[in-house]
Amino acid sequence: MTSYQVLARRWRPQRFEDLVGQEVVVRTLRNALASRQIAHAYLFSGLRGVGKTTVARLLAKALNCDKGPTPEPCGECIPCQEIALGSSMDVLEMDAASNRGIDDVRELREVARVLPVRDRYRVFIVDEAHQLTKDAFGALLKILEEPPAHVVFILASTEKDKFPATILSRCLQIDFRPIPTELVVARLAQIAEKEGFQLTAGAAQLVARATEGSLRDALSLLDRVRAFAEGAVDENAVAEVLGLPPFETVLAIWKALEGGDVAAALRVVRTEEQAGREPAALYEQLVQLLHALLLLANDSSAPVPFPAGHRAALQASAAKLGSPLLVRLLALALEGKNLVASAERPGVAVAVAVGRLTLWPRLQRVEALLAGEPPLPTPAVSAPTDTAVPESGGGPATPTARLVEALEAMGAHLLAGRVRSVRAVSITGETLVLHCGGLPPTARKSLREAVEQLSAAARQAGLPGDVRVDEDRPAAEKQEQGLRARVETDEGVRRVLEVFGGRLDSVEEKP
Numbered sequence: 001m002t003s004y005q006v007l008a009r010r011w012r013p014q015r016f017e018d019l020v021g022q023e024v025v026v027r028t029l030r031n032a033l034a035s036r037q038i039a040h041a042y043l044f045s046g047l048r049g050v051g052k053t054t055v056a057r058l059l060a061k062a063l064n065c066d067k068g069p070t071p072e073p074c075g076e077c078i079p080c081q082e083i084a085l086g087s088s089m090d091v092l093e094m095d096a097a098s099n100r101g102i103d104d105v106r107e108l109r110e111v112a113r114v115l116p117v118r119d120r121y122r123v124f125i126v127d128e129a130h131q132l133t134k135d136a137f138g139a140l141l142k143i144l145e146e147p148p149a150h151v152v153f154i155l156a157s158t159e160k161d162k163f164p165a166t167i168l169s170r171c172l173q174i175d176f177r178p179i180p181t182e183l184v185v186a187r188l189a190q191i192a193e194k195e196g197f198q199l200t201a202g203a204a205q206l207v208a209r210a211t212e213g214s215l216r217d218a219l220s221l222l223d224r225v226r227a228f229a230e231g232a233v234d235e236n237a238v239a240e241v242l243g244l245p246p247f248e249t250v251l252a253i254w255k256a257l258e259g260g261d262v263a264a265a266l267r268v269v270r271t272e273e274q275a276g277r278e279p280a281a282l283y284e285q286l287v288q289l290l291h292a293l294l295l296l297a298n299d300s301s302a303p304v305p306f307p308a309g310h311r312a313a314l315q316a317s318a319a320k321l322g323s324p325l326l327v328r329l330l331a332l333a334l335e336g337k338n339l340v341a342s343a344e345r346p347g348v349a350v351a352v353a354v355g356r357l358t359l360w361p362r363l364q365r366v367e368a369l370l371a372g373e374p375p376l377p378t379p380a381v382s383a384p385t386d387t388a389v390p391e392s393g394g395g396p397a398t399p400t401a402r403l404v405e406a407l408e409a410m411g412a413h414l415l416a417g418r419v420r421s422v423r424a425v426s427i428t429g430e431t432l433v434l435h436c437g438g439l440p441p442t443a444r445k446s447l448r449e450a451v452e453q454l455s456a457a458a459r460q461a462g463l464p465g466d467v468r469v470d471e472d473r474p475a476a477e478k479q480e481q482g483l484r485a486r487v488e489t490d491e492g493v494r495r496v497l498e499v500f501g502g503r504l505d506s507v508e509e510k511p
C-alpha cells in the first residue's frame, strides 16, 4: 500500500522561481542574498497558506547551501536536501502556538549561543510567532539586541499587529500578499495536469474563490474533492464538497430572477431547504453568479466559476441586462447578504432577499422615475398643458415621434431620448413648441442648448423649423403642490426612497 502525500506538500516549491504570486517577496530576498545583506531577524506576515513557511525554508536553504549564501540554492547538496526534508540540525522549526512558554525561549537562547553544528547559520523558523507570551517576547528581544553573528530568526505570522514594537523594529519586515485568484487557478490546472487528473476550468475557479488567495487551502480542498469525485473534478463535485447547491439550481433561480418570477424563485429556495442544504449557500452562489454576469457584461472572455457549457447563455444574459442594471442588482444582492448573515432564520431572510431581487423590473421603473429619467421602456405620456395640441396616442405621425425619428437618424440618440421625455410637442402657427415643464433642470437646460440641432431635425421631419423650448408648467405646478404633500407621507414611497437612498425630485399625476 502506498501512502498518499497531500498535494500541498508534494508540490511545495523547492526553488524561488517556483513560488506563485509572491514576486515582490522573492525579489527582495534574492537581492539581499546577492548583495550579502543578511538580517538577523525577518518577520514574514500575511494570510495563511500564501507561502510564508515555504519561503522561510527557501531562505534557510539559500543561507546554508554549500554554494551559499546564494540567491540560487542548488537543492542538491546535503544542507539543501536536509532542509527540504525538515531534518537539518541547524534549521529548527517551532510552532509558537504550541511552544509558547518562557522555557522554550530560554532553551532557544542557549541553542542560539552554540555555534552551528555543521552549516553556516543557525536558522530558527518560528511559525505563528504572534502567539508567543510576553515573557517569551522579552527573551527573544534580548537575543535580538545582541544577536550572535551566526543566528537568523524567521518569524512567520498571520497577525503582524500583535507584535511588540520593540520586536518589529529589529526585524526586516516582509509582507506576503494573498495570491491572485487567476494565479491560484493556473497553478491548480498545472498540478492537475502533472498529476494526470481532469479538472474543469470552472471547478478550478470555484476552488480558488472558496479559498480566497490561500494556495495551501486551495490544494487541500482539491485533495478532498478529488477523493470524493473519483476521477474528473468538475463544478458539481466542488459544490458538493463545499455544501453548495448544484449549478443547475443556481441557474434555475437566476432564470426566475431574470424573468421577474417571484413564485418560481421562492420555489427554488424552498426546494433547496428541503434538500437539507443551507439556503445561505444558495444565496452566496447567486451573488457569485451576479458578479460573474457583471464581469461578462464588460469582458466576454472573463473567467467565471461556472460550467463552460453554460457560458454562452450567461453571456447572452449579461449582454441583455447590461452593466448599469447588473451593478444595481449586485449592490442590492450584497445588501441582502448582510440580512442573511445576521438572520436567526436564514431561510426566511434568503426568501426576502431573493424576492426583493426578483422584483427588479418594478424597482427599476421606480428608480428611473426617482432619477428623473424617462421611464423605460414606455415613455410617460402626461396630460398636455393648456396650450399644447394633444397628441393622439403616440402614433408614428405625432410631432414627437417625427422629431425623435429625425434625431435618431442624425445619430443624436441622447437628445432623442430627451425629446421623448418632454410633456408634449405642439405646433403653434409657424413655431414648434417643446413643453418641458416638469422635466429636471438639467434636462431642460440641455434641450435649450440644443435648439439649433432640434430645428434642423424638425425641418428634416417636415415640421416648423422655428423651435421654442417652453418651460412653464402652469397646470402641473399647482397640481404638484397637493400631490407632493400626499406622496411625501405615503409609506410605500418612503420605503422605496429608503431602499435606494433617493429623494423626491418631481411629482406628476398620470392620466
Ligand SMILES: [Zn+2]
Binding pocket: 064, 065, 066, 067, 073, 074, 075, 076, 077, 078, 079, 080, 081
Ligand atoms: Zn545546496
